[in-house]
């Protein structure tokens with residue numbers, strides 16, 4: 001992918017002053033190199049079944065393992081990747097690695113895990129996205145129904161109509177969709193009606209405010225109730241305390257994700273956890 005004139009223009013004009021622009025250009029070059037040097041890694045965070053407390057699946061979360069700067073979080077480089085063409089190779093790389101792990105773990109531990117991958121709204125502009133996903137599904141031999149894509153409503157959609165069409169194509173492959181960060185940003189009830197998603201992920205801000213903000217609790221309760229009525233599964237993000245877990249369990253949340261259970265971890269550490277789980281089950 002090359003930085004064309006148009007993208008460079010965007011970087012200069014929209015957000016940055018001269019110095020920052022230079023830094024940013026350098027970062028774009030470094031990010032490009034990072035892809036080639038295999039520094040883009042995927043971490044995995046377990047999703048926990050609220051009633052059994054067992055691992056139901058994972059969310060794939062990208063990391064840039066920088067040799068000098070250490071681990072760079074996606075919040076710092078995904079926006080830059082989205083302003084250039086780099087989101088396309090990075091996005092595919094994440095789907096590919098996540099699908100490979102899913103296949104390996106399902107085979108090794110014989111559990112019907114799912115894998116969720118975040119999709120950038122920019123990736124939807126790739127007309128070949130579904131054929132690329134389909135290729136990865138065939139190559140890895142995973143079942144498409146175990147591959148989930150987390151999407152958000154975004155001002156970055158070129159056209160909402162085209163985005164919705166792409167979502168339908170992804171569902172037609174047999175994959176599922178989750179609406180991420182629900183209740184923040186641009187997510188609307190209209191979007192919820194139109195998207196063929198199975199799952200709604202409640203944003204962390206609402207979970208954070210359990211026990212702190214009665215207003216946010218009211219919004220949370222109403223959201224869970226509404227999602228259940230329209231037949232969606234509910235994942236609560238950012239669960240950090242026992243109090244939050246208890247509250248969300250009582251309200252009928254289906255799945256949890258958060259530091260209370262597990263942080264996002266590299267492949268090897270997840271494998272250690274899956275092995276431990278297997279041993280515990282064997283001894284029971």
Ligand code: C2E
Nearest residue numbers: 061062073074075094118119120238239240257258259264
């Ligand atoms: P997200 O999809 O909403 O992911 C959840 C974020 O919450 C992750 O941050 C995760 O590490 C963090 N998290 C999980 N449990 C807890 C908790 O208990 N407490 C707190 N404070 N945080 C928790 P992360 O990994 O830094 O990712 C940030 C965002 O970057 C993601 O938000 C997603 O929007 C984006 N992202 C991550 N990976 C990818 C990717 O492969 N492609 C794209 N396009 N975006 C990605």
Ligand code: MG
Nearest residue numbers: 059118150180
């Ligand atoms: Mg997500």
Ligand code: MG
Nearest residue numbers: 180181201237
């Ligand atoms: Mg989220």
Ligand code: MG
Nearest residue numbers: 180181203204
């Ligand atoms: Mg988020």
